[in-house]
Amino acid sequence: MQIYKVGGAVRDRLLGKPVTDIDWVVVGATTEEMLAKGYRPVGADFPVFLHPKSGEEYALARTERKNGRGYGGFIFHASPDVTLEEDLIRRDLTINAMAEDDQQNLTDPYHGQQDLEARLLRHVSPAFAEDPLRVLRVARFAARYAELGFTVAPETLKLMHQLSESGELEALTPERSWKEIARALMEEQPQVFIEVLRECGALKVLMPEVDALFGVPQPEAHHPEIDTGVHTLSVLEQAARHKQPLTVRWACLLHDLGKGLTPEKEWPRHIAHEHKGLKLIKAVNERFKAPKDCQELALLVGKYHTHGHRALELKPSTLLELLQSFDVYRRPQRFEEFIAACEMDARGRKGLEQRSYPQADYLRGAATAARSIAVQPLLEKGFKGPELGEAIKGERLKALKAYKDQA
Template identity: 90%
Template sequence: MQIFKVGGAVRDRLLGIPVTDVDRVVVGATTEEMLAQGFRPVGADFPVFLHPKTGEEYALARTERKSGRGYGGFTFHASPGVTLEEDLIRRDLTINAMAEDDQQNLTDPYHGQRDLEARILRHVSPAFAEDPLRVLRVARFAARYASLGFTVAPETLKLMRQLSESGELQALTAERSWKEISRALMEDQPQVFIQVLRDCGALKELMPEVDALFGVPQPEVHHPEIDTGLHTLSVLEQSALHKQPLTVRWACLLHDLGKGLTPEEEWPRHIAHEHTGLKLIKAVNERFKAPKDCQELALLVGKYHTHCHRALELKASTLLELLQSFDVYRRPQRFEEFIGACEMDARGRKGLEQRSYPQADYLRGAAQAAREVAVQPLLEKGFKGPELGEALKRERLKALKAYKDKASA
């Protein structure tokens, strides 16, 4: 029995960056031998075991064969006769197909170290094209390592394009797709993930609503970058620079989908795109079964982001309606994330990345003014039920009018 560290642990050590996940492969062992040593089996698809003391994962060396469509369409074979090289060749990228023993002796049959040094993301073998999930994985790695200068090898991009055109991407489950998308959006350069998907034709298959934004112009006076797709990439980039959470990044990706529906004869104006985009945002949310908080924020940002940009001009009654829509009294964090997404939208414009965004603090102040309206005095006056709600609304409106007057003084 021989045990090797494989994949990301080897890759990241060689890159000199922190190792977070350690995967191990066991060569020359049987399931019975692993169980006899106290390892606990997990996973139904292939033999993976948890170490009896550390709880870390150990997988038996295995080969795989394509047997159906999609990510799960594979037959696995694990036996003591499977070599380390046979196990490594089934992996996606050469930089993930290296192994090392406890003395850090490197096994690198597919030249992963050479590609690390050349900053290339290259597939290990033609079998890469058998697994549609790898399109998303490579795009995610491109986003993760873009700051180090990594790019996708042309021949790998070609295989990704073939996969995109084959219809195999449609066989991916929502859960597997969301896992890759959400991880990619939390990388340092999530806009690279979207760009690589577009470069290989996968964006058109997975998110045609986002793909449709490229080539759609916006008024240059507000959007010096003009192209709506490029603007979306810039907004995503800003969301990462400002360390925004996943909910905000997802909303940033989807906020302008309505502009993809504007008839060409109306370009570059996009009247009511906030409302026309809601059905598209809802469709993308449902397609990937995004978590509820991501879905809700994406819809709210899509509907109200121009309200945020025009916050200083809004009437007190419109401000109150906005605050009520977000339930700022019980869910203040959601409103804060909305403000964050809108600020990223404002900063995601060519040459305007550093411009101040006073709307953010103005809306925070408005929310605070509305929250400070006390319920107790109204209860003491005998208001209850629907009447209490109306009285509270009137008092909050008064507070917002006073806030506006003070802010504009």
């Protein structure tokens, strides 16, 4: 039995980056031997075990053969006869197909170290094209390592393009796709993820609503970058730069989908794009079964982001409606995330990245004013039921009028 550290742990050590998760592969062992040593089995499809003390995953060396569509369409074979090189060749990228023993002696049959130095994301073998999830994985790695100068090798991009046109991407489950998308959006440069998907033709398959934004112009006075797709990438870039959470990044990606529906004859104006985009945002949310908080914020930002930008001009009644829509009294954090998404939208414009966004503090102040209304005095005056609701609303409106007058 020989045990090797494999994949990301080896890659990141060689890159000088922190190693978080460690995967191990065991060569020359049987399931019975692993169980006898106290390892606990997990996973139904192939033999993976948890170390009796550390809890880390140890997988028996295995080969795989394609026998169906999608991510799960594989037959795995694990036995003591499977070599380390045979196990490594089934991996996606050369930089993920390296192993090292407990003395840090490197096994690198597919030149991963060479590709690390060349800053290339290159597939290990033609079998790469058997797993459609790898299109998303490579785009995610491109986003993670863009700051180090990594790019996708042309021959790998070609295979990704073939996969995008094969119909295999449609076989991915929403859960698997979302897991990759969510991880990619939380990388240092999530806009690179979208760029790579677009470059290989996968974006128009997975998110045609986002793909449709490229080439759609906006008024240059408000958007010096003009192109709506370019603007969307810039907003996502700002969200990452400002360390926004996943909910905000997802909303930033989808906020302008309605502009893809504007007839060409109306360009570069996009009247009512906020309302038109809601059905598209809903469709993308449902396609990937995004978590509820991501879905809700994306819809609210899509509908109200221009309200955010015009906050200083809004009538107190409109401002109150906005606050009610977000339920700022019980869910203040969601309104904070809306403000953040609006600010990222404003900053995601060429040459305006550093411009201040006074609307943010104004909206926070409005929420504080509305929340300051106490219910108890109204109860003491005898208000109850629907009348109490109207009385509270009236007091909040007064507070917002006073706030607007002072601002």
